[in-house]
Structure formats: C-alpha cells, structure tokens
Amino acid sequence: MRRLRVVLQLKVFFKSCRTTSRSLSTVTATETSTSVLPPLGTGLSSPLTSPVYVTMSSLGSLVDKPVLSTDKAVQLDPHIFSHPIRRDILHLCVVHHLDSLRQGSANTKTRSEVRGSGRKIRPQKGSGRARLGDAQSPMLRGGGVAFGPKPRDFSTKLPRKVKEMGMRVALSAKLREHNLGVIKSLNWPGVKTGPLAKRISEVGWRKTLFVTGLDEVPEGLRRASSNIEKVEVVTAKDLNVYDAVKWPRVVLDLAAVEWLERKLGKKTVVDSF
C-alpha cells in the first residue's frame, strides 16, 4: 500500500538555519514546535518513535532561482534516518564493497609453468655443491615463484541485513552532519552542462551525489551532469554504502526517500503478506 509522503508546510520556527553556501540546513524533531504534530502511521516504522524532519531544497530550473531550504519539511522514518551510528557496520560494508572491486589478476609462474626442461642440472653426488633438480626451482635465479599470487576472486559475502543496516547508518550519519538534502524531483529541464554546472556552484553543491528513486536517472540531468566531475547521479537501486559514505553530500529526491523507506523500513508481519 502506497503511503503518502508527508510534506509539511512549516511556519518559521527554526531558530538558526545554517544556510551557508556549503551546507544544507536540516531541522531535527527537537527543533520543531509542538504545534505541528505528525499524523500517525505515515512513513513511520513504529507508532512509538517520532519522525525526523529535513527541509526540502530545490535546484530551481533554468529560469527559477534555487532555494536551499523551502518552507516545506519532509518527514523521514527515524529507523532509517535517525539510526544509531555504527561505524563498525560501515567498515564491514565498505571493505566488502572494495573487495568486490578488486581485479584479482596478479599472476606468477610456478616452477611447473616456467619454461624449461626437467633435466637434472648436475649429478647428485661428486660436484661438492648442493644437490639440484631442474633449473626452474624457486631456489635458483630464473626459477619459478614459490607460493606466488594467482588470479583469484577477492569478493566476500555480507549478509543482506548488514548491508541494509549499513545503508541506514550511512544515511543517518549524513543527516546528522547536515549533509543530507531532499529535493522534490531531479528532472532538470536542460541538457547542456554549462547552466547546470553554474547552478550547482551557486548553490554550493559541488561534491554531491544525487539519488533518484525512479528506475532510471532522468535524461536531462544525466546528460548535463555526466561531464561535471564531483557530481554524480545514481538510482536508489544502485546506491551502495560506500558511495553514501564517500560523497560529502547526498541529495535524495522524494521518490528516492519513498524507495529507501520501503526497502530499509522495519518489516512488520503485515507487510509480508
């Protein structure tokens, strides 16, 4: 069942917005006044937890100006965005990802693979020197490598639930450091790199990872951003913990928030039917 994303119209009650050009302002539940109470059961894992909020940003369009924090706030599931920080889980996820990237193509020749005959180099007895067999032995110069590297698969397995928790921790860490933003949609109207690069510098969103919840990255944004270094767009499906930690800033669109809350939210018995 599709829950409506709750986007609240905020009155001006957040005391200090750190709207510097380098960071986004986010509002946690502690800063909101009690007059704006969240409706129960919308995007929450448990009725006992209170949600976490982040103000919605906007990249604007080719004509409109960008707004770092609009007058709307997005309600987020605290199980995903306000998870206790577990650095050891992040370590597991990051190491698992980097292991999978290894090419594993280091190779050496053993004494059986080195080119050469099996002839005994000198007689067993009589020469006064050490006994030797063929010329490819690892003791000798030009011989094979003993126990050298061979091409192998360095990838490891990690339980799915550990990866999911890693994603929750990474997103929560980003939100806590005020480096997580939510944008209504990532449908950038243009196709040219210039205007987008200029807009991103204006907003101060260099070194940002944009995450869309759609099946494919919107074509305009993809083409415009593909040549901008320090900006990357990815689908929520392809988001991994390593990228979520590596990129200094992560901006989700509403569809991505929906997707992540569905994938990472607490599974109840009702959901499994």
Added chain:
Amino acid sequence: MATRAAAKKVHLFNISPAPGSLHHQKRVGRGQGSGYGGTSGRGHNGQKSRSGPGPKPGFEGGQTPITKLIPKRGFYNQNTKEYAAVNLDRLQYWVDQGRLVSTPEQPITARELLLSGCVHDVKDGIKILGDGKEFLRSRIHLVPSRASKSAIGAIERLGGTVYCKYYNPLSLRDCIDGRTDRIAAAPTRRKDIEWYTHWGNRGYISPRAIEKMPFVEERLKELSKEYTNFKSQPFATK
C-alpha cells in the same frame, strides 16, 4: 552529552572494525620477532617437520591401531524399523494444551504428531506406548504404525480408537506431507502381513478393523479377505 569521538564526522578514513572482531592471520617463517620464525612452529627434524601429508589417519607408528585390535562383530539388519515412541502422558499433555485434536474421521497420525511438536523425528513410524496411562483422560483416535497392548487397552477403555497402519518409507513421507494422490502400499513381507492382519495388534487389515474403521478403501477390504483366506482353506489331502 556527545563524546568527542561521537561528534566526529563519518568519513572513509575514520571508520574502523569493532575491537576484537578481527583476528589476523598467522604467518610463519617471517623472522624471530613474530614468534613463528625459524622452524615455523614445527620443532626440529622428524616426519612432522617435513612437507607433505604425513602418516595416514589412524596410523600408530606401526603398533596395531585400535581400529584393528578390536574384532568385528555381528551384522546390521537392513530390515529393522526404529519407531518414534510416544507415551500416553505426553499425548494427554498435548491434548490439554490444545495442540492435538482428534475425531474418528480425522485421527491423529504421524503428520499431526510431527507438526504439533509431540515428536521431533518420525523415524520409521510412530509407536504409541503406555507409560503414564493413568494420566490419560480424553478420548483420542490414533492411526500409528504400532501400539503396545497396554496403550491400546488404556485408550479404548476411555472410548478412543487405535488402528495400526503399515507405512513404508514412501507412504510415511506422503502421510507427513499430506499427499493423497498416491496409493499407500500394503505390506508384502510375511511378518508384516501377519502383524497387521491381527486384531490383537489393532492391525488395519484385520477383519474386525475393516468393519470398524470409518473410511476403508475397497482394495483394503479385498486384501484383508485374501490375507486371511488361508485360515479357512483346508490342507490338500489325498
């Protein structure tokens, strides 16, 4: 409230594994400081310090190994059946908890006993035994592989029914799975036929059981007649 460590931002360079979670590999032959240099934990000379697999498992250096000292004994009967025993007090406890419910039309079989947790492994079949028969209070209807005489007596005194059915491994598996498309084979071995046509054992193809059981297949009625024919057949006399 937040400690200094907790306040630091999370980066790729400041995440580390949980203390005690990693155990580094033992690398032998890499110098005296490691503790595994030189002879690399193998001591001095001898067969065990050499490369290769060593002596075969169980070899005792030439002394007669213990596996050869003790003589072989006996044989293993492939036809033995090991039944999972269920006593009457355990059955009563399950009935009290509501985990087992039986009617003459839907008796308790191996499937119900396994799914309710009364039995953890059905083995070659269920045998109902009479330990704790003084605790049996309810009327239960069972179709096990076997039942002891005292158990049969106790159950029937309270108005319950017991019919012992022959199960081979396939029909037992079908009973547990609840599969009814296959025919459950009748006994073929003489001893089994004799046992299951005997009313004293409450065998399901004994003539009295065929009369009393609520649902009986036609083929079982025929079988029962065939199996008990011999009792009325005279010997051939000249």
